């Protein structure tokens with residue numbers, strides 16, 4: 054079996070998990086929820102093996118020039134999906150809120166589908182500028198950070214869906230219907246914050262390692278190219294999020310919106326800059 | 340008038356300290372930064388006029404959008420942002436410092452009544468015995484407490500992770516350090532480039548924004564340049580240059596640099612950044628005089644005539660590294676002694692016998708070709724870069740400290756209550772309260788168990 058087939062299995066597992074999470078919301082059946090979680094765990098394990106396999110294959114194809122599978126758009130999108138699952142499973146383990154899967158797994162599934170259907174997946178040799186360990190550290194930290202923001206985005210959507218109904222809801226009885234299944238809004242708000250707290254230092258580290266890489270490759274740690282600038286914009290947005298929490302008012306709804314805007318900027322930084330703007334970064338060639 | 344009006348200075352200070360200003364500035368920086376990612380930066384006038392028209396170009400120039408990250412207004416926002424950061428830290432730091440200098444050793448009754456985590460129970464020991472037991476337990480399970488006796492009551496105070504209060508300040512300080520490093524690099528450093536042909540040397544480089552060349556104060560020589568390609572492709576795999584630094588004619592440093600591995604000398608770094616051909620390729624040609632079988636070898640530059648015996652001459656007029664499937668090939672012609680150009684013909688490096696069949700006065704074979712290169716070097720001097728790295732280290736360290744550790748405190752008050760001792764317990768954490776609550780409940784249980792156990796022992 055090669056890594057490509059394993060990535061297909063991963064995608065199938067994530068798809069199954071997503072469908073099961075939706076089924077859980079519809080049926081409120083806990084067995085379905087458990088199956089969904091196990092399916093996402095299985096997908097994660099398979100994907101981990103697949104990443105290792107692709108790493109190994111790169112040595113078979115390129116000999117001594119083999120490298121960690123983190124160097125082109127395809128590989129980074131796949132790694133993004135893996136990071137989302139990592140953060141998701143950790144949060145699931147901690148909070149045991151099964152409904153969140155329905156809002157987070159689609160992001161991972163979409164990434165896998167997009168990578169496999171329309172991105173160039175061959176293992177190509179690297180141009181000299183990309184032959185750097187800093188690149189590996191840079192990609193790992195950035196995408197783990199982005200995954201934190203993706204999770205925060207998912208729970209923010211849930212928050213906004215629930216809060217309006219909750220405010221209208223009368224009495225002490227628990228809410229009925231689908232929204233009653235969602236975690237309490239206070240928990241969603243807290244998870245939004247926690248996920249950003251994980252993502253922010255990772256993004257900081259990602260920007261720093263990117264600067265170190267640029268410094269060793271080109272002699273400038275910062276050159277204001279669009280990709281760098283957008284990562285700084287994302288960083289500023291989440292810094293604003295963190296500080297806005299101090300001045301009350303900016304928890305709950307506004308925090309959820311800021312998290313959604315932050316994730317939109319993250320996606321733009323990741324893809325929009327390459328697809329819409331021009332820059333030095335190699336991922337553009339995809 | 341009961342209300343004293345704030346002076347102008349006070350309100351300015353409050354404004355500069357405010358978190359509201361911080362959020363506005365951070366969002367403003369995020370928003371304005373977008374401009375420079377949409378509008379080309381540092382392009383030529385012609386680029387802008389072609390893309391946006393003359394009048395927009397004038398407007399961009401006025402708004403300094405052409406080099407916006409160095410524009411006075413963007414630097415201005417950054418400046419205000421630093422002032423905000425400094426003022427805010429000056430204002431808030433004493434509060435944090437007080438946690439260190441004047442820990443609340445004796446908690447007020449408000450703390451015991453108002454804390455989110457609190458407990459109250461009684462035990463049979465004297466308050467001194469209980470204090471000793473609880474101290475022992477806290478020391479083992481939490482942190483070593485401080486004992487204070489006041490108004491006939493005993494107070495214990497223990498804390499952990501006070502340094503996490505400084506995480507935010509370390510983060511803020513590191514932002515200032517990074518900006519300071521960047522300013523130092525911009526003022527006292529430069530970015531330049533130089534192309535050095537193989538075998539030549541230079542002691543000047545050209546700055547990227549400026550025309551006046553910069554004197555290095557020493558000489559750099561490129562002894563050799565190599566580029567290797569991935570098999571069966573023209574993707575470069577590696578390129579590297581053998582550089583030598585010379586001072587007063589003496590060779591000081593030798594280094595083979597490649598992409599991602601620069602040479603540093605006296606704070607100036609030389610990065611492999613590009614390469615190109617320096618002049619035409621030259622060819623090693625073997626010439627056989629067909630009548631006599633005499634063989635000579637010549638180095639021929641493309642387009643240059645080379646003399647041959649008997650007044651003849653030849654010139655290589657074209658070259659390709661792969662002529663269809665036949666490999667490297669050159670096109671050449673032979674001039675007769677009276678200077679007439681002969682018909683051009685082709686010689687393939689991999690098929691040396693072919694030209695013998697042509698049957699001219701001479702037959703030619705191509706032994707090899709060589710391309711002289713120049714190496715393109717980025718040259719950077721940045722005396723602020725280590726300050727920037729120090730700031731980067733601190734910002735990661737600081738934000739991790741701020742987010743993942745918390746300042747946890749526990750207070751105990753022991754008070755005689757008839758024959759028993761009343762124990763009051765309170766605790767708080769400045770972050771991750773749910774986690775602390777669990778730990779607190781656990782600790783409370785242990786304290787109760789410890790005191791009860793010994794009480795029972797004494798009874799029994």
Ligand code: HEM
Nearest residue numbers: 292295356357358361365420423424427431507510738741
């Ligand atoms: C983009 C730049 C900035 C970054 C990355 C940053 C980072 C941080 C971090 C990581 C924290 C700790 C957050 C927490 O405890 O949840 C913090 C707290 C804080 N920041 Fe910033 N900050 C920035 C700009 C500013 C500015 C300009 C101000 C100026 C008013 C400011 C004022 C504060 C205050 C008052 C706190 C709370 C400090 C405390 O807990 O004692 N920050 N900042």
